Amino acid sequence: MSLTDRLRGVFVDALELPEGTDVENLTYRGIEQWDSLGHMTLVAAIEDEFDVQLETDQVIDMSSFKVALEMLRGLGVDG
Template identity: 55%
Template sequence: MKPEQLESLRAVFRDTLGLETGAAVDDLAYRALPAWDSIGHMRLVAAIETAFDVMLDTDEVIDLSSFAKAAAIVGRHLGGA
């Protein structure tokens, strides 16, 4: 992903999970925060799909277990750009 796309993904994570602006999310993993529970996970998936105009398949939704995995998944949808 391009640096600006990574920053957009960071913003999606911060906004969706209720984190402060500038909060570190690169090492964040599923259930590391109370907000990233099963419902928070689905909110995060929806926010990612909206922000990047992509549609994640079921396997990707299940595999999205960290910020790093989210970046890899979104990067594939964006053509690795």
């Protein structure tokens, strides 16, 4: 499975996104589910799935799906 697919799965599970959500274009606070608490859940789920530890700056900067994807690539995670 590609990195994009895995990350999409994490978003869908952690934020409980309904079917058909345009996950790739999601942004922080862009939908009801991705509020500050949802953000914490998402961080924990990403750390679990990819076995990484995000820096506080990264937690704060993770403002969209695309940013999260780039961040994981930057950490050397691939598909």
